[in-house]
Amino acid sequence: MSATAHKADTLWRQVTIAIPYLWLAVFFLAPFAIIFRISLADPQFAQPPYTNDVSANNFAFLLTDSLYVVTYYRSVILAATATILCLLLGFPMAYGIARAQPATRNLLLMLVVLPFWISFLLRVYAWMGLLNNYGTINSFLLWLGVIDQPLQLMYTDFAVFLGLVYTYIPFMILPLYASLERLNMDLVEAALDLGASRTGAFWDVTWPLARPGVIAGCLLVFIPAIGEYVIPVLLGGPESLLIGRVLFDEFFVNRDWPLASAVAVVLLLLLILPIVLLQRYTARDQEDAA
Amino acid sequence: MNKTSRFIASILVFGYAFLYVPLILVVVYSFNDSQIATVWGGFSTRWYGELFRNEQILDAISLSLRIAMTSATAATILGTMAGLAMARFGRFRGRTLFSGMLSSPMVMPEVITGLSLLLLFVTLQQLTGWPGQRGFATITIAHTTFSMAYVAVIVQSRLVAIDESLEEAAMDLGGRPFRVVLDITLPLIAPAMIAGWLLSFTLSLDDLVIASFVSGPGSTTLPMLIFSKVKLGVTPDINALASIIIALVSLGVALAWIIARRAVKST
Numbered sequence: 001m002s003a004t005a006h007k008a009d010t011l012w013r014q015v016t017i018a019i020p021y022l023w024l025a026v027f028f029l030a031p032f033a034i035i036f037r038i039s040l041a042d043p044q045f046a047q048p049p050y051t052n053d054v055s056a057n058n059f060a061f062l063l064t065d066s067l068y069v070v071t072y073y074r075s076v077i078l079a080a081t082a083t084i085l086c087l088l089l090g091f092p093m094a095y096g097i098a099r100a101q102p103a104t105r106n107l108l109l110m111l112v113v114l115p116f117w118i119s120f121l122l123r124v125y126a127w128m129g130l131l132n133n134y135g136t137i138n139s140f141l142l143w144l145g146v147i148d149q150p151l152q153l154m155y156t157d158f159a160v161f162l163g164l165v166y167t168y169i170p171f172m173i174l175p176l177y178a179s180l181e182r183l184n185m186d187l188v189e190a191a192l193d194l195g196a197s198r199t200g201a202f203w204d205v206t207w208p209l210a211r212p213g214v215i216a217g218c219l220l221v222f223i224p225a226i227g228e229y230v231i232p233v234l235l236g237g238p239e240s241l242l243i244g245r246v247l248f249d250e251f252f253v254n255r256d257w258p259l260a261s262a263v264a265v266v267l268l269l270l271l272i273l274p275i276v277l278l279q280r281y282t283a284r285d286q287e288d289a290a
Numbered sequence: 291m292n293k294t295s296r297f298i299a300s301i302l303v304f305g306y307a308f309l310y311v312p313l314i315l316v317v318v319y320s321f322n323d324s325q326i327a328t329v330w331g332g333f334s335t336r337w338y339g340e341l342f343r344n345e346q347i348l349d350a351i352s353l354s355l356r357i358a359m360t361s362a363t364a365a366t367i368l369g370t371m372a373g374l375a376m377a378r379f380g381r382f383r384g385r386t387l388f389s390g391m392l393s394s395p396m397v398m399p400e401v402i403t404g405l406s407l408l409l410l411f412v413t414l415q416q417l418t419g420w421p422g423q424r425g426f427a428t429i430t431i432a433h434t435t436f437s438m439a440y441v442a443v444i445v446q447s448r449l450v451a452i453d454e455s456l457e458e459a460a461m462d463l464g465g466r467p468f469r470v471v472l473d474i475t476l477p478l479i480a481p482a483m484i485a486g487w488l489l490s491f492t493l494s495l496d497d498l499v500i501a502s503f504v505s506g507p508g509s510t511t512l513p514m515l516i517f518s519k520v521k522l523g524v525t526p527d528i529n530a531l532a533s534i535i536i537a538l539v540s541l542g543v544a545l546a547w548i549i550a551r552r553a554v555k556s557t
Binding site (some may be wrong): 004005007008009012013016017020021023024025026028029030032034035046048056057084089091092095096097099106107108110111112113114115117118119121122123125126128129130132136141166168189198220224225227228229231233236242247248252257260261264267268273275278279282 | 294295298299300301302308310311312313315316319324340368369372374375379382384388390391392393394395397399400401402405406407408410411412413416431432434435438442462466467468492495497498499503513516517521523524528529531532536539540541542543549551
């Protein structure tokens with residue numbers, strides 16, 4: 001191979017790497033550097049609305065102001081609860097899909113994925129018509145005579161949980177299905193033949209083999225749920241303070257850019273561990289599949 | 291049927307009802323004549339008519355479609371390059387950082403991505419004067435960035451699954467790497483690229499939070515318009531719009547499913 005041709009080959013490889021690399025460096029990495037820088041500044045009444053100071057004022061404020069501490073805590077608890085609810089409904093569903101006849105299985109899987117292609121916003125919106133005081137659920141219960149006053153379903157934490165489980169459950173079912181489908185039923189049969197009880201076989205055989213799917217599914221639900229904005233705004237009450245919403249309001253309503261940046265930095269720190277865990281699990285999963 | 295399978299079957303019925311009943315109700319109510327969206331006032335298609343006479347909605351649809359097509363195309367090009375680099379170029383300098391940057395946008399909470407990109411655009415504007423106005427360009431860049439990660443993952447897993455020996459044979463026969471990619475690799479990964487494009491297109495049409503951060507006055511995408519309307523409650527014209535989207539998506543997914551089944555049967 002001639003030297004110039006070799007050079008052209010190397011150049012072509014370098015360009016293929018460099019273009020997406022530069023794009024991500026400018027539009028993904030640089031923004032984080034900026035957000036970190038601005039989180040250390042102080043707000044001011046000018047354009048841009050922050051100073052050139054460097055101080056930890058915003059972080060000190062976040063960690064001492066009870067509103068923010070409570071909001072972070074509430075967000076973690078809410079996201080964790082929604083994750084557990086998704087697992088409780090998603091596990092038996094994924095198990096049922098994985099055990100179905102191949103033709104039915106594909107149809108069932110398609111029906112899990114389909115809502116994902118319909119706008120997220122409209123799926124949350126669909127619950128507004130069901131939950132509101134004159135909504136379908138209340139009208140139905142009134143007609144049945146079970147209640148004589150509409151129940152307050154909208155603008156409650158109950159509605160937020162419903163919205164979270166409804167929109168995020170496909171993220172739980174798909175990885176669970178992937179690991180349950182690989183599970184060899186002969187192993188379960190063998191355990192039963194050897195005298196294990198059904199529950200025993202589940203905890204000793206099925207559960208350990210399904211664990212990668214369980215962990216991936218839980219992280220895929222927990223991580224986005226913790227910063228969720230749309231669901232608490234549309235379905236939650238005014239007191240349903242969650243971190244995504246607080247960040248949004250701090251920025252757009254109070255116009256305090258440095259504080260909003262600090263809220264984002266702390267949220268990111270909270271999420272680093274789950275994000276790294278998720279990446280490790282998906283990397284291992286790809287190796288297993290290959 | 292034993293106890294366990296009966297339990298599983300009833301959970302499946304419950305789960306699918308949970309997923310689909312709200313969507314079916316939206317479609318039913320979209321044909322409701324009444325002004326109050328959840329009180330039945332007779333069958334009517336008037337809200338569909340009103341939808342197509344509402345210029346605000348038509349403008350938002352056109353802006354969202356233009357952003358979705360441009361960002362999906364850019365994301366497919368960038369994501370395919372990134373997927374190729376990850377699957378075929380072995381170890382190169384900065385690979386760890388590259389793979390980290392490539393997978394992080396998918397799991398980053400939207401509020402953080404949106405805020406950080408807006409702060410970047412503001413900083414850039416102070417330094418260079420660009421972007422003078424936020425809107426089509428800034429939203430398209432934001433959508434391209436998170437979508438290219440999905441395309442890269444899809445393309446990379448397809449490349450890992452296909453045998454490298456075809457490409458190696460072409461190289462051994464003297465094909466230049468650039469020609470080999472063009473003639474051998476790209477046709478093999480075309481289905482993955484199409485899937486990536488469709489996913490990017492949907493993700494772009496779906497995004498509300500990031501677009502709200504990086505758009506400027508006068509640039510309202512469809513989700514932004516829908517959100518500002520539904521914050522105030524359920525409205526009949528949004529029911530009609532939602533029904534159209536549900537119908538289009540169901541049709542598309544059903545078609546894809548039938549085509550995929552034919553492909554499996556014919557092999």
